[in-house]
Amino acid sequence: MSIIRKLASDTAIYGIPSIVGRFINFILIFFFAAYFTPELLAPQVEFYAYAAFFFVVLPHGMETAFFNFSRERSRYKDVFATALISVGVVVLFFILGMMRNRDDVANFVGYPHQVSYVVWFVFILALDTLKSIPYALLRFLNKSRKFAAVKSIGILTNVGLNIFFIVYYPEIADIERSIEYVFIANLIASSLELILLSNEIWTHYGKPNFSIWKQMIGYSWPLIILGFAGMVNETFDRISMNQLLPEASAKYEIGVYGTFYRLSMIMTIFIQAFRYAAEPLFFDQADQKDAKVAYVAIMNWFVFACGFIFLITSLFSDEIAHLLIKQSTYFDHPDALTIVPILLLANLFLGIFYNLSIWYKLNNKTKLGAGISLLGAGITIFLLYVYVPQYGFKAAAYTTLIVYFIMTLISYSIGRYYYPVPYNIIEIIGLLIMAIGFYILSENLSFKGWYNILLNIVLLVTYITIGYTLIVRIRKS
Numbered sequence: 001m002s003i004i005r006k007l008a009s010d011t012a013i014y015g016i017p018s019i020v021g022r023f024i025n026f027i028l029i030f031f032f033a034a035y036f037t038p039e040l041l042a043p044q045v046e047f048y049a050y051a052a053f054f055f056v057v058l059p060h061g062m063e064t065a066f067f068n069f070s071r072e073r074s075r076y077k078d079v080f081a082t083a084l085i086s087v088g089v090v091v092l093f094f095i096l097g098m099m100r101n102r103d104d105v106a107n108f109v110g111y112p113h114q115v116s117y118v119v120w121f122v123f124i125l126a127l128d129t130l131k132s133i134p135y136a137l138l139r140f141l142n143k144s145r146k147f148a149a150v151k152s153i154g155i156l157t158n159v160g161l162n163i164f165f166i167v168y169y170p171e172i173a174d175i176e177r178s179i180e181y182v183f184i185a186n187l188i189a190s191s192l193e194l195i196l197l198s199n200e201i202w203t204h205y206g207k208p209n210f211s212i213w214k215q216m217i218g219y220s221w222p223l224i225i226l227g228f229a230g231m232v233n234e235t236f237d238r239i240s241m242n243q244l245l246p247e248a249s250a251k252y253e254i255g256v257y258g259t260f261y262r263l264s265m266i267m268t269i270f271i272q273a274f275r276y277a278a279e280p281l282f283f284d285q286a287d288q289k290d291a292k293v294a295y296v297a298i299m300n301w302f303v304f305a306c307g308f309i310f311l312i313t314s315l316f317s318d319e320i321a322h323l324l325i326k327q328s329t330y331f332d333h334p335d336a337l338t339i340v341p342i343l344l345l346a347n348l349f350l351g352i353f354y355n356l357s358i359w360y361k362l363n364n365k366t367k368l369g370a371g372i373s374l375l376g377a378g379i380t381i382f383l384l385y386v387y388v389p390q391y392g393f394k395a396a397a398y399t400t401l402i403v404y405f406i407m408t409l410i411s412y413s414i415g416r417y418y419y420p421v422p423y424n425i426i427e428i429i430g431l432l433i434m435a436i437g438f439y440i441l442s443e444n445l446s447f448k449g450w451y452n453i454l455l456n457i458v459l460l461v462t463y464i465t466i467g468y469t470l471i472v473r474i475r476k477s
Contacts, residue, residue, distance in 0.1 A: 035166055046254065047121055047183070049238040050109060056227035058094060058129040061220025062087050063136040064361065067283045069216055070140055077206025082216060084133045084201070085208045091126045098122045110242055120183035127190040134197040137204055146200075154193040161185035222366035225374060232377035234350075237384060237396035244388045256333045257393040263321060264343035266313050267306065271351040274302065282358050292421045299355050299421075303428050304467045306348045307435035311463055314341040314439045315456040339397035341439060346397070348432075349404035356411040359419035368414060376407045431467055438463055 062083040070076035098105060099122065106115040138147040165181035238261075241254050282295075313320070317340040321331075330336060360369035380403050387395035415421070438459040445455065 046109065046238060046242070047117060049236075051121060051125055052234065053232075054094075054125050055128060057224060058090055058125060059087055059132050060090060060217070061223030061227070061366075062216065063132055064223055065216040065220040066133065066136050067140060068219060068361070069212065071283055075206075075212075076140065077204050078209050079206075079212060079216070080133070080137055080204055081206040081208045082213045083136075084130075084205070086213060086217070087129060087133055091129050095122060095126055114180070116180060117183060120180070120187055124183065124187050124190055127187070127194055131190070131194045131197055134200050137200055141204075143200075150193055150196045153196060154189045157192055158185050158189035161188055219364060219366060222370035225370035226366065227373075232380055234400070236377075236380060237388075237393070237400065240381075240384050241388065241393065241396070244385065245392065253333075253393055256330055256336055257339070257396065259325065259330055260321070260336050260339055261343060263313065263317060263340045264347060267309050267344050267347040267351070270305065270309055271347065271354065274351070275354060282361070295355075295358060295421050296423055299352075299423050299428065300471045302351065302355055303348075303431050304471055306351055307431050307467065308460070308463060310341070310344045310348055311435045311438055312460055313344055315442055315459065317341065335392060335394040339394060342394075342397040342401050345436070346401035346404045349401070349408045353404060353408045353411055356408065356415055359411075359415035359421070363418055365418055368418075369411075372407055372410050372414070375410070376403045379403050379406065427470055430470065434463055434466065 066079055066083045069079045098118070102115055102118045102122075103112075105118045106112050109118070111117055135147060135150075138144070138150075162182060162185045165185055169181065170176065238254060238258055241257070242250050245253050317337055321337060321340075325331070357369060360366055380399055383399040383402065384396060387399070412423075442452070442456055442459060445452075
């Protein structure tokens with residue numbers, strides 16, 4: 001159990017900035033919704049969706065490659081320097097190319113009169129990409145507290161500037177409120193984080209090595225495809241709506257979908273914190289004789305935790321939404337709340353897929369991992385183009401769920417051949433069925449008010465009791 005305690009401890013520490021940061025960003029979207037209509041909020045939703053694609057391509061898999069090639073610990077400084085130089089060169093060409101064509105880019109994304117949006121985002125992406133490598137270094141060195149501290153400072157800076165620019169600055173400067181200031185706040189916060197990380201860069205910077213780089217890029221280039229395809233699965237729904245839905249309603253649909261999508265990000269917040277802690281741990285454990293035993297235990301507890309998050313958020317989604325979203329226009333859409341449990345479940349399967357990914361990362365089978373994600377991306381694009389024009393963003397939510405479920409099944413099936421791990425499949429399926437079943441039970445009972453809240457609490461306690469007992473029984477058997 002020591003490995004589980006360590007993972008739980010690291011997840012908690014990494015989760016402080018990750019959970020708090022994502023939670024604050026989660027709250028900020030509802031803060032913005034109090035000042036902006038869905039149409040005015042749409043650029044924020046769309047640009048951050050585009051940003052996700054670039055944030056996969058620009059680091060070009062160097063974070064994971066750094067962990068893999070630093071398993072020989074004596075050369076980690078050279079690996080770090082090589083990764084940082086590689087990322088820096090890509091970022092430089094990205095800035096030059098985007099600045100030269102910024103007007104064309106603004107036209108392409110549908111904001112020809114807001115070229116400044118493109119400029120801000122180019123530099124946000126550049127800084128976030130550069131700082132990803134020193135953040136990976138902190139994870140490798142187990143400096144989780146330093147990681148948490150720098151992240152927290154960036155988060156607090158971003159939040160403070162958002163409040164200032166959206167609430168007070170328009171009154172002080174006598175100007176109209178603009179979503180552009182959200183981008184400016186992000187840029188300042190990212191700059192501060194990179195400055196705070198600079199000491200780690202100089203302290204651990206070794207000698208860039210072209211031979212190491214060739215090995216790293218050979219390992220990482222399929223991860224670019226994998227990540228890019230993953231972003232298609234995750235964000236293409238919001239991007240495609242601009243083209244798939246009627247022009248008169250597209251911005252409203254994007255604004256509503258993006259806002260309610262954030263409710264499902266409670267699951268994503270946990271998964272991100274888990275990933276920060278788990279990825280270096282997976283590589284560190286790979287050469288241990290009981291590595292697969294650890295991976296089985298990690299999967300059990302992960303699914304148990306995700307099932308709880310799915311259940312508590314789904315059961316109280318209506319109360320949470322009305323607490324956070326103040327403009328009634330967001331609730332006018334009939335499908336607004338229905339997408340929340342669908343997307344929560346989709347992200348749960350994405351988390352399981354991430355856990356299963358150890359088989360291709362540890363065995364240099366990243367091309368196969370990329371193939372699975374490409375298949376998922378193809379299914380995503382097909383389903384979106386066929387069903388979103390007819391069923392709106394509800395079809396986008398179901399598409400996300402279907403694709404992540406398929407990818408999970410394929411990854412598990414192939415992984416059994418290349419790196420068989422004896423996961424407790426029956427028990428995992430049991431946890432999932434229990435969580436989903438309790439949600440369906442709550443939805444179909446006609447209790448109201450406090451009786452419904454009491455029922456939901458009973459269901460949560462029952463899930464925790466049965467789920468915990470099940471996992472403990474597995475560990476003892």
